[in-house]
Amino acid sequence: MTGTVRLLFDRFLKPQPTWRLPLAASGLLTGILLALCLSAWPPVELLILLLLVQLRLLRLQFHGIAAFLFGFCWLLLFLAWRMDLAVNRADTQGTAVITAQVLEVRHSPGGLDSLLVKIHRCERASDLQASGLQKSGLQKSPQPCQLRAPARIRLNWYAPADLPQPGETWQLQVRLRPLRSLKNFGQPPSTGLHLAQGLVARGYVTRDAKVQRLQIASGWQQARQSLIDAIHFQYQDQHQPHSPIFSTPIPNPTTLSQGQRFLLALGLGERQALLPEDWQLLERTGTIHLWVVSGLHLGMVAGVMLWLARRLRVPWSLALVLAGGCAWGYAHLAGWGVAAERAGIMLVFGLLILSGWRQLAPWTAFALALLILLLINPLLPLTRGFWLSFGAVAILLAGSRGYPAMPGWLALIRVQWLITLGLTPLLIWQGAWFSVWAPLVNLVAVPLVGLVFLPLTLLALLLQFITGFSQPLFWLAQLFEWAALGLMYAAQLPQWPIHYPMFLWIGLLALLPPGFPGRSLAWLGLLLAFLPPPVNHHLTKQQELTWQVRVLDVGQGTAVLVESQGQTLLYDTGRGFASGWAPVVPALQPWLKPAGLDWLVISHDDQDHSGGLPAVLRHWPVEQLVYAEARREVLDVKSQQIHDCKAGDHWQMGALQVLALWPPQSPQGRINNEDSCVLLITGPGASLLLTGDARTQEEAFFSQGLPHLLQDQPLTLLVSGHHGSRTSTGQALLDATQPRWTVHTAGWRNAYGHPHPTVVQRLRQNQSIQLDTADQGAVHFSFSPEQQQLRWWRQKHRPLWEGLVE
Numbered sequence: 001m002t003g004t005v006r007l008l009f010d011r012f013l014k015p016q017p018t019w020r021l022p023l024a025a026s027g028l029l030t031g032i033l034l035a036l037c038l039s040a041w042p043p044v045e046l047l048i049l050l051l052l053v054q055l056r057l058l059r060l061q062f063h064g065i066a067a068f069l070f071g072f073c074w075l076l077l078f079l080a081w082r083m084d085l086a087v088n089r090a091d092t093q094g095t096a097v098i099t100a101q102v103l104e105v106r107h108s109p110g111g112l113d114s115l116l117v118k119i120h121r122c123e124r125a126s127d128l129q130a131s132g133l134q135k136s137g138l139q140k141s142p143q144p145c146q147l148r149a150p151a152r153i154r155l156n157w158y159a160p161a162d163l164p165q166p167g168e169t170w171q172l173q174v175r176l177r178p179l180r181s182l183k184n185f186g187q188p189p190s191t192g193l194h195l196a197q198g199l200v201a202r203g204y205v206t207r208d209a210k211v212q213r214l215q216i217a218s219g220w221q222q223a224r225q226s227l228i229d230a231i232h233f234q235y236q237d238q239h240q241p242h243s244p245i246f247s248t249p250i251p252n253p254t255t256l257s258q259g260q261r262f263l264l265a266l267g268l269g270e271r272q273a274l275l276p277e278d279w280q281l282l283e284r285t286g287t288i289h290l291w292v293v294s295g296l297h298l299g300m301v302a303g304v305m306l307w308l309a310r311r312l313r314v315p316w317s318l319a320l321v322l323a324g325g326c327a328w329g330y331a332h333l334a335g336w337g338v339a340a341e342r343a344g345i346m347l348v349f350g351l352l353i354l355s356g357w358r359q360l361a362p363w364t365a366f367a368l369a370l371l372i373l374l375l376i377n378p379l380l381p382l383t384r385g386f387w388l389s390f391g392a393v394a395i396l397l398a399g400s401r402g403y404p405a406m407p408g409w410l411a412l413i414r415v416q417w418l419i420t421l422g423l424t425p426l427l428i429w430q431g432a433w434f435s436v437w438a439p440l441v442n443l444v445a446v447p448l449v450g451l452v453f454l455p456l457t458l459l460a461l462l463l464q465f466i467t468g469f470s471q472p473l474f475w476l477a478q479l480f481e482w483a484a485l486g487l488m489y490a491a492q493l494p495q496w497p498i499h500y501p502m503f504l505w506i507g508l509l510a511l512l513p514p515g516f517p518g519r520s521l522a523w524l525g526l527l528l529a530f531l532p533p534p535v536n537h538h539l540t541k542q543q544e545l546t547w548q549v550r551v552l553d554v555g556q557g558t559a560v561l562v563e564s565q566g567q568t569l570l571y572d573t574g575r576g577f578a579s580g581w582a583p584v585v586p587a588l589q590p591w592l593k594p595a596g597l598d599w600l601v602i603s604h605d606d607q608d609h610s611g612g613l614p615a616v617l618r619h620w621p622v623e624q625l626v627y628a629e630a631r632r633e634v635l636d637v638k639s640q641q642i643h644d645c646k647a648g649d650h651w652q653m654g655a656l657q658v659l660a661l662w663p664p665q666s667p668q669g670r671i672n673n674e675d676s677c678v679l680l681i682t683g684p685g686a687s688l689l690l691t692g693d694a695r696t697q698e699e700a701f702f703s704q705g706l707p708h709l710l711q712d713q714p715l716t717l718l719v720s721g722h723h724g725s726r727t728s729t730g731q732a733l734l735d736a737t738q739p740r741w742t743v744h745t746a747g748w749r750n751a752y753g754h755p756h757p758t759v760v761q762r763l764r765q766n767q768s769i770q771l772d773t774a775d776q777g778a779v780h781f782s783f784s785p786e787q788q789q790l791r792w793w794r795q796k797h798r799p800l801w802e803g804l805v806e
Contacts, residue, residue: 023064025367025374031071032378038076038800047073075378079801082379085151086200087176092749095125095206096145099171099214102164103152104335106272113157115164116199122147125173147176147201154194156204159211165225167217173209177202180748182553182583183777183793186590192382195801223465224333227268230464231260231473259481262291263473266449266480267457269293269334281484284491286438290449293334294389295343298327300450301458302347320351330458339385345369346393362397366390379801391426392419424526425504434498436530441490453479496530503528545655545684549717549781552587553773553793556747556754557608559584560690560719561591562681564654568592569599571679571690573612582612585619587778596620599653601645601679602627603692604671608723628671645677647702656683659709661702662694673722674698680709686716686783689737693722696730703736714738716788717781718768719745724755734766741769741781741790748774 054069100117107113122145147153155174157163164170179201181189194202205211217225256264261278264270271292274282282288289296302323309319327347331340349365370390373380380386396419419439427434435441453476460472498504506525509518547564554574562569568591576582600622602610616622625642626649643649644666650659662678676692687710691699699721706715718739721728723746742763746754755772763770771779777793 019363020061020063021364021367021371024067025370027064027067028071028074028371028374029381031068031073032075032374033381035072035075036381036799036801039798041800042076047076071374071378074375076800078378082195082200084146085148086146087178088146091122091124091145091147091176091201092178095173095209096122096147096176096203097125097171097173098122098145098147099169100153101169102166102217104272105163105166113163115155115157115205117153117155117170119147119149119151119153120169121149145176151200152198153201153203154199155202158207159205159209160207161211164213165217167219167221167225168213169215171212171214172205173211174203174205177204182555182587183773184553184587184590185550185778185780185793187586191802192379193384196377196379196382196386198377220332224268224335227461227464228264228270230470231264231267231477232256257477257481258484259477259479262480262484263457263477265291266293266297266453267334267461269340281487281491284435284495285441285445285487286435287441287445287487289388290442290445292339293331293343294339295346295393296446296450297334297454298331298340298343298347299350300454301330302327302351304455317355320355324348324351339389342369342373342380342386342389345372366393366397382801387426388423392423395419395423424507425501428498428501428504436496437490437493441487445487448483453483498529499531499533500529546782546784547654547656547683547686549688549783550591551719551743551745551771551773551779551781552584553778554583554587554612554745556723556750556752557583557611558603558692558719558723558745559587559612560745561588562653562656562688563591564656564683567598567654569601569653569658569681570597570616571601572603572609572692573600573616575608576611576613576615580615580618582615584612585615588616588620592620594620597622599624599626599651599658601677603645603676603678603690604673606673606693609692626677628667654683656681661705662691662698664701673727676721678702680706682709683783685785686781686788687713688717688719689715689739690719691721691728691733693725693728695721695727696732699728699730699733703733706733706736710737714740716740716783718742720755720759720763722754723747723750723752724759724772725752726756726758729759729762731762734762734768738766739763739768741771743779744770744772744774746772746774750774 050069050073054066054073057066057069098117098119099121100119102115102117104116105113106116124143124145153176155172179191179194179199181191181194183189216222256273258278261273261275264273269292274291279288282291305323305326306319309316309322314322324347328344331344334340336344346365346369349368353362353365419442424434456472456479457476460476463469463472503525506528507522509522509525512519544565547562550561550563552559552561552574557574558572559574560571562571570588574582574584597616597620600613600616602613602625604610610627613627622641626645627642628644645660645663646666647660647662647664650657652658659680659682660677661680663675667675673693674695674697676694676698678692678694678698679688679690681688681690689706694702715737716739718729718737718741720742721733724744729742744755746752755770760770771792773779775794779790779792782789
């Protein structure tokens with residue numbers, strides 16, 4: 001029996017030598033993916049046992065299974081190491097003093113700047129002298145943070161001092177926060193992406209923080225910054241040589257032309273130079289990969305060097321070394337991002353294939369690159385770029401088998417066809433934008449960028465660095481302006497939505513060898529995916545009467561979206577930030593159509609209720625705004641769209657009746673907590689009460705009429721007043737409503753202690769089921785005369801790696 005089992009293992013599980021590395025890479029990736037799905041730590045004894053079994057299987061040459069077990073254990077060990085680097089609860093309680101090197105500086109359109117820094121030292125400010133940073137340094141026995149080298153964090157910069165520059169070392173007073181993202185349905189959390197990028201915390205430098213530069217930048221970072229400055233100042237000083245001036249401010253992308261921004265992104269990897277509208281343009285045309293330094297760019301640099309070496313009759317081995325060195329040098333000049341790191345490693349193996357070293361097969365080189373990257377950072381599968389880059393290479397390798405050599409333009413058409421059929425399902429799975437025009441746009445853009453723009457850009461940067469001659473950069477910026485105009489034209493072409501994404505997987509038939517049965521049906525996947533769905537003009541009575549309430553997770557703030565029969569009402573907008581960003585915007589995007597909102601109600605003027613209003617108005621049209629008449633000029637809203645809120649106002653919205661209960665009259669001047677606009681929304685089978693920050697005194701007034709308005713039925717849903725503060729959600733309100741569910745719109749670990757224990761106990765005594773957006777994330781209700789359904793974000797599977805940020 002033992003001999004039979006061993007024979008089966010040798011026959012089916014022990015790979016041929018040429019497939020050992022690909023199977024090992026597949027096993028390692030599968031093990032990592034399985035570990036990423038865990039929601040709890042396995043016993044340490046199990047990990048030790050798995051490692052011992054893995055070593056035994058490796059000796060028996062069962063490489064695939066051994067790599068699978070190792071990948072599973074390696075991901076858990078890597079997470080434990082990252083958790084040891086992350087901030088703990090004590091680090092977030094007060095101010096910390098860090099010594100760190102600035103890796104990246106990022107501007108936002110609204111003026112909010114941020115830094116990516118690598119920690120050298122971190123100490124809690126509670127153990128420092130009250131006066132802050134001292135000339136003599138820190139005290140003798142400070143308490144170190146858990147956050148320490150080589151941890152990376154991103155800091156928002158509010159300090160009045162000049163912004164640091166990449167490569168400099170600074171001592172900063174900061175407030176540290178865990179790396180945690182908001183939890184909303186349809187909005188992918190950013191936590192996994194940040195972890196994969198090496199971040200373990202976030203924070204900010206306050207306006208009164210003590211900051212001090214300890215060391216200026218040097219080496220390639222100084223050279224890179226001088227080139228960025230040259231592009232920024234080319235319009236003001238086109239004919240004068242530009243020397244590296246490291247005291248100049250960091251260029252703000254909002255002051256650059258679109259051509260300059262594209263030039264920075266392509267030539268120096270300055271992704272932060274691109275504004276949101278630039279990213280949207282590139283996404284709608286399917287050309288993001290051309291402006292993020294990746295395999296295409298490094299391959300072009302290496303290809304040009306090999307071509308020159310052939311012309312100059314340089315020995316082939318030396319030419320390969322020069323090509324690889326130049327490509328890696330360009331990758332470092334471009335910031336050595338995650339995409340450049342992947343491309344650099346894959347390029348090395350591509351050059352090894354060209355060298356003929358040990359007859360390295362393409363799939364073997366692919367597997368080696370995958371193995372090395374996963375060993376360096378097993379969290380890479382949490383990023384979209386990992387799947388798209390390796391997916392594209394795998395599609396090209398699989399789809400190119402059996403084809404004869406053909407002219408360059410035919411080969412380019414074939415590549416675009418394979419990428420379209422094979423990569424589209426992956427794009428949809430990763431939530432990326434897909435455009436039907438992307439293949440045609442790339443058919444022109446790929447050779448144009450790779451063979452024209454990129455070589456000219458590198459040559460112009462080299463001339464600027466060596467001679468200070470900046471005129472070519474000015475010409476290139478104009479050339480990029482014309483390219484951007486072409487992309488704008490392509491982005492305005494009509495788009496067809498994908499209604500049946502599952503049919504796109506039929507396109508993978510194109511990866512089968514030529515002559516394989518069914519291969520010619522690959523195009524059918526695209527056709528079926530774009531077929532319009534049948535239109536149902538006869539909605540059932542159940543569908544007409546069903547209405548939705550979505551309590552969004554916007555941190556410490558309130559935002560509630562109500563929908564009935566295609567009409568929408570948003571109650572409050574949460575916070576807004578100096579950068580112009582508001583968390584309510586991405587939380588609303590999966591649910592709002594381009595037509596916008598029918599009703600937008602702002603309860604009062606506090607920042608955590610009205611701060612996101614400008615951002616919402618920029619993104620969507622609003623038919624009716626219920627706020628304050630005096631805000632019309634500030635918000636630039638037409639007179640017929642804005643109304644005051646006062647008790648007795650009512651309107652119909654779909655199948656719902658909306659009634660204002662408070663304030664008794666329109667407030668003059670600032671709208672405070674006691675003037676909050678209180679709404680009672682009643683519909684088929686349910687009722688909803690929104691009280692803003694109204695206090696218990698105001699609740700006692702409008703609660704008197706609630707039993708009559710509710711027809712002596714319990715209230716279905718209450719959004720607790722003032723986020724669960726003890727000044728709201730009083731006993732008079734609870735006696736009048738007896739809410740079945742109560743949702744607290746509080747921020748995670750907020751400084752106010754919301755919801756207050758007395759409010760929680762009061763609701764518990766009234767047998768109300770309580771939910772908290774800080775813990776459960778966004779909460780969605782679906783109401784109809786027949787049933788009431790509830791789901792919240794935390795009901796979804798919670799992977800283990802989220803423990804790093806909480």
